[in-house]
Amino acid sequence: MLNVLKTYQRYKMKILLIGEYSRLHNSLKEGLEKLGHQVTIIGFGDHFKQFPVDIQFHLKYQAGVSRFIKRIVYKTLKIDLVSRDIEKQFDVIKKQLTQFDVVQLINENAFNTVPKTEKKLLDYIFKHNKNVFLMSCGTDYTSVNFALNKGFEYSIFTPYFEGKVSKKSNYYALKFTSDAYKDLHKYIFKNIQGVIASDMDYHLPLNDNPKYLGMVPNPINTDILEYSPIKIENKIVIFHGVNSSKFYVKGNDLFDEALKTIQAKYADKVDIITVTNLPYTDYIEAFNKAHIVLDQVYAYDQGFNALEAMAKGKVVFTGAEQEWLDFYNLAENTVAINALPDVKTIVEKLEWLIENPHYIEDISKNARAFIEKEHNYILMAEKYLSIWTQHSKN
Incomplete structure (x- = not known):
């Protein structure tokens, strides 16, 4: 054979x-x-x-x-x-x-x-x-x-x-x-x-x-997705891309609620960008300036949008369940953030990153390395x- x-x-x-x-x-x-x-x-x-x-x-x-x-x-x-x-x-x-x-x-x-x-x-x-x-x-x-x-x-x-x-x-x-x-x-x-x-x-x-x-x-074509090392100098940029036809299926409603809390509590520390139904090329361009990308909630693994964001060094809230961690032999919150279907938990994980921005830089590097190793x-x-x-x- x-x-x-x-x-x-x-x-x-x-x-x-x-x-x-x-x-x-x-x-x-x-x-x-x-x-x-x-x-x-x-x-x-x-x-x-x-x-x-x-x-x-x-x-x-x-x-x-x-x-x-x-x-x-x-x-x-x-x-x-x-x-x-x-x-x-x-x-x-x-x-x-x-x-x-x-x-x-x-x-x-x-x-x-x-x-x-x-x-x-x-x-x-x-x-x-x-x-x-x-x-x-x-x-x-x-x-x-x-x-x-x-x-x-x-x-x-x-x-x-x-x-x-x-x-x-x-x-x-x-x-x-x-x-x-x-x-x-x-x-x-x-x-x-x-x-x-x-x-x-x-x-x-x-x-x-x-x-x-x-x-x-x-x-994932890592040759066309340029990695930009993250350095937090001013505000942390959080990006939320919405597909309106799958608003609830992707958990966009939960992300919206969480972002309201984050905006109210950390207005001086974050910028929030929300876009809806963008063509692929516009979508990629829109999240380039982001540090954190909110992808989807109801998943055990990452879909394409999440993986391409990770390839570019973003910290992505997406599917990253224990089964996925076990399959790739990873520790929790080191490559991606598991977005659970609970607003309080999403808020807590966002707060953790906002108050400890060095973790954003670490996860960014790990995310790119993971894509190059497991998704090339x-x-x-x-x-x-x-x-x-x-x-x-x-």
Whole structure:
């Protein structure tokens, strides 16, 4: 197997990455290209975040009269115009999506269509490519059911359990519990070579799944994320980036409450920056001056925004649970701050940093070192290549 792996690593592979969340596939592509492979990304660019893709799908019927028409047509005829339009876009370019050495789906709903259409598009992918892999990234059947069954102490469904989020507004996640999405899940797992988790929030639900091939930490391109050593000279800058569609799911309401207390108590020591729904490039620019970044609450591990902030030397409030500490053999509050779903605790941790600014400088250095060691995009690309190679058909 080792000789086969070395052969595959020398061989210039043709790789198709379907879908994009939070720049994951872009960073993976950059690592794979550094290793000499040919990579194509198709997808939507993750909506308002506007990540680059090689083949662009466009989401129509998202606002105004067209959105109203879409809803009426679905309600009366049960026809999803968005899915129908994406299928038409797919048909135009589908001949470009064949004979890849490896295909990877970002998620169980990578084409963002209803299950019937999703299966139709995936059927073409499966028939024309031998080795298709799935990422567990974003909500999917396995992680959603694990969370709903209280497999986590807290999760993205905690606001739903607490009545902060309605069933309707949480549809994007709850849809995976429906019979149609369960059937899609089974269809995908029947046809893939295996599934790879992107972090602990997806690793834990998959642990006993026979199709599970292991976790590969999110790849971060440290070459394009400049590290700036933190020196506290004047006020401490706290940055809070909000995705309005996931305001409660990310715990932004808890951060808001905590910041009110901090602003009232430490107005002479802190500057607070809050931004909403910024495209990726603007978001990165906005938090450059920050010392502390408030990312998300209901997670056990870090997502992409947190990891990229850590790469730039920010002290990030995010998922950093004991399972994550154990996995990487870390001590608490040395690399990232675990943002628990409790305003009082968030305030206390912010106060600790404000009153002991030397810890901010220490954590900043540790965060960058951690990303370089555990999330380097080239090292992670090599891990993907290893898994793909070991589990591919000849």
